[in-house]
Amino acid sequence: MLGDGILKGLAETARNFFGSYVSRDRLTTIQYPEQRDPQIEAARSFPFLVFDGADWQQGLRCVSCQICEKECPPKCIFIEKSKDKKPDAVGKPQFYPVRFDIDISVCMSCQICVEVCPFDAIKMDVDYDLSTDDRFGGLLLDRQRLAKSNEHYNKIHPTEAAAVDAALAEERAKAKAAAEAKASAAAKAATEAKAAAVANPAPAPQPAAGESQ
Amino acid sequence: MTQTLDQIFVLAKHWLLGFLPAAIQPFCSALLSVVAIILVFATLFAITTWLERKGLGRMQNRLGPNRVGPCGLLQPLADGIKSLTKEDIVPAAADHAVHFMAPVLLVAASFLGYAVLPIGRNMVLTNLNAGVLYFFAVGSLMELAVFMAGWSSRSKYSLLGAMRAIAQMISYEVPLVLASIVVILHTGSLSTVAIVDRQAVYTGIWPHWFVFTPWGLAGFVLFMVAATAESNRSPFDLPEGESEIIAGYYIEYSGFKFALFFLGEYIGMFATSAMAITLFLGGWAAPFSFLTWVPSYLWFFAKLLAIISAFIWVRGTLPRLRMDQLMNLAWQFMLPMTLINLLAAGVWQFMPAGVARWPVCAAIVAVPFLLLARGLKQKRKFQLRTYRFSQ
Numbered sequence: 001m002l003g004d005g006i007l008k009g010l011a012e013t014a015r016n017f018f019g020s021y022v023s024r025d026r027l028t029t030i031q032y033p034e035q036r037d038p039q040i041e042a043a044r045s046f047p048f049l050v051f052d053g054a055d056w057q058q059g060l061r062c063v064s065c066q067i068c069e070k071e072c073p074p075k076c077i078f079i080e081k082s083k084d085k086k087p088d089a090v091g092k093p094q095f096y097p098v099r100f101d102i103d104i105s106v107c108m109s110c111q112i113c114v115e116v117c118p119f120d121a122i123k124m125d126v127d128y129d130l131s132t133d134d135r136f137g138g139l140l141l142d143r144q145r146l147a148k149s150n151e152h153y154n155k156i157h158p159t160e161a162a163a164v165d166a167a168l169a170e171e172r173a174k175a176k177a178a179a180e181a182k183a184s185a186a187a188k189a190a191t192e193a194k195a196a197a198v199a200n201p202a203p204a205p206q207p208a209a210g211e212s213q
Numbered sequence: 214m215t216q217t218l219d220q221i222f223v224l225a226k227h228w229l230l231g232f233l234p235a236a237i238q239p240f241c242s243a244l245l246s247v248v249a250i251i252l253v254f255a256t257l258f259a260i261t262t263w264l265e266r267k268g269l270g271r272m273q274n275r276l277g278p279n280r281v282g283p284c285g286l287l288q289p290l291a292d293g294i295k296s297l298t299k300e301d302i303v304p305a306a307a308d309h310a311v312h313f314m315a316p317v318l319l320v321a322a323s324f325l326g327y328a329v330l331p332i333g334r335n336m337v338l339t340n341l342n343a344g345v346l347y348f349f350a351v352g353s354l355m356e357l358a359v360f361m362a363g364w365s366s367r368s369k370y371s372l373l374g375a376m377r378a379i380a381q382m383i384s385y386e387v388p389l390v391l392a393s394i395v396v397i398l399h400t401g402s403l404s405t406v407a408i409v410d411r412q413a414v415y416t417g418i419w420p421h422w423f424v425f426t427p428w429g430l431a432g433f434v435l436f437m438v439a440a441t442a443e444s445n446r447s448p449f450d451l452p453e454g455e456s457e458i459i460a461g462y463y464i465e466y467s468g469f470k471f472a473l474f475f476l477g478e479y480i481g482m483f484a485t486s487a488m489a490i491t492l493f494l495g496g497w498a499a500p501f502s503f504l505t506w507v508p509s510y511l512w513f514f515a516k517l518l519a520i521i522s523a524f525i526w527v528r529g530t531l532p533r534l535r536m537d538q539l540m541n542l543a544w545q546f547m548l549p550m551t552l553i554n555l556l557a558a559g560v561w562q563f564m565p566a567g568v569a570r571w572p573v574c575a576a577i578v579a580v581p582f583l584l585l586a587r588g589l590k591q592k593r594k595f596q597l598r599t600y601r602f603s604q
């Protein structure tokens with residue numbers, strides 16, 4: 001008959017209407033600011049800079065190599081290199097960024113900066129409620145606002161961060177071993193030089209030159 | 214006591230008018246009623262937007278607005294403030310005067326119809342003896358406003374939406390009027406007050422509402438379908454089809470003018486619903502004789518809310534029609550059915566009162582309905598579409 005489809009549809013919506021009052025699990029709404037869905041690990045929003053230790057300025061892993069700045073497709077990263085050097089995550093003296101800005105109103109969350117960074121210094125964050133009433137300044141994140149601790153990184157992307165940490169630890173161990181070897185070699189050379197100096201004090205500079213080779 | 218309660222607004226008005234000199238009393242009386250009507254129905258508009266959002270939400274297993282005020286009840290207020298503070302943008306190429314006039318005219322036209330609607334016993338602004346005619350006449354003013362909006366915006370979408378709206382409103386005006394003619398045929402009066410008075414009598418406990426007769430029931434259903442189309446409500450909301458023409462004739466409106474369109478549309482919907490109540494559902498009359506002690510205006514608003522809920526329910530259920538389906542429904546189904554219904558009402562009029570006229574009239578309506586439904590269904594054959602240019 002004409003119209004029975006309409007009646008069927010009306011019955012369906014009525015069932016939904018009353019059902020939503022009877023059974024709570026019909027309602028899929030999440031009351032957003034108070035309730036949130038658990039974050040999945042692969043979630044990503046905008047990049048942030050990882051730092052180790054307690055002091056973000058000292059611990060920044062970024063060495064200001066500017067690869068990410070060049071690779072970023074919409075060109076929303078701006079880096080200014082430092083004149084002096086500070087030890088990086090592994091302990092080697094490196095440049096550091098005196099300015100590192102990301103305009104997240106331009107960033108398209110492509111993660112390319114993360115892919116290209118050779119120092120595991122930039123990673124993707126998961127924050128999404130970033131609305132602000134200042135659409136220029138509020139969305140241009142500077143060094144300080146971008147810096148987040150390694151613990152934060154471990155919390156939001158545990159698996160990935162663990163792998164990064166392991167690799168870094170290995171490198172640090174290598175660097176440490178190298179430094180130790182160097183130090184012991186230096187110490188040995190020093191003692192040898194001393195011994196030589198004691199043996200024949202007259203031509204002192206010769207063993208010193210040999211040590212440097 | 215119940216008498217006073219029923220007439221409380223009428224008495225209050227008379228008491229207030231008593232303080233004024235006799236010369237300006239008629240004018241002030243009208244003014245008071247107009248202000249009351251505007252306030253009451255604007256409030257009803259606010260309540261309806263809340264009801265609609267809540268109801269639609271629940272039908273889709275959502276919560277609906279629940280942030281502003283308890284249960285989101287203050288949401289309409291927040292919406293109003295928002296639309297008041299929004300920037301009012303007028304397209305550079307628009308015809309400014311007409312662009313400004315259109316929403317104002319729409320709201321004014323939608324309010325005009327209330328002049329003849331009896332909201333309660335003795336509660337009608339003017340008892341025109343051509344009330345129903347007047348109602349439909351001012352109702353078609355809305356079409357003018359809609360076309361003004363579409364034309365003056367200088368936008369393709371606006372114009373398309375306005376064309377659709379005009380085509381739809383004019384097509385459905387015919388069945389709308391024809392569906393209500395049966396009542397006029399029966400009562401022999403165009404006055405809304407007389408129509409309600411004829412229905413406010415009881416046999417035993419049962420009222421004499423026209424919806425309880427075969428032609429009345431058919432007329433009511435047809436009237437409601439046509440009223441839905443007339444007020445551009447889903448499933449007949451093609452003029453504003455968001456997915457095709459974005460918002461139709463009011464796409465170039467923003468801020469408070471946009472809100473005015475909304476207001477006008479809802480007020481128009483209330484007016485046609487109130488007309489349906491007046492014509493078929495006994496106006497302010499109680500549904501049972503033992504309930505007549507409840508004030509008449511409460512019955513009127515209860516019925517109005519019931520019809521509004523039905524509108525919301527239908528909106529939550531049905532998808533939008535296509536333009537050709539819309540036109541086919543109007544001219545191939547609604548128009549013949551209203552004419553047949555007219556015949557049934559005529560037969561009812563001339564048959565002697567008794568049980569015999571019930572089955573006869575019911576058959577006059579039902580048999581053509583079934584035949585028409587079958588015919589329309591069979592006609593719907595699908596065939597491979599051929600293209601003239603793209604092959």
Ligand code: SF4
Pocket residue numbers: 047071072073074075076077102106107108109110111112113114
């Ligand atoms: S995520 Fe993509 S767009 Fe955003 S800063 Fe990194 S490279 Fe640029």
Ligand code: SF4
Pocket residue numbers: 061062063064065066067068069079116117118119120121122
């Ligand atoms: S974030 Fe990485 S790629 Fe970008 S400048 Fe720093 S170290 Fe280089």
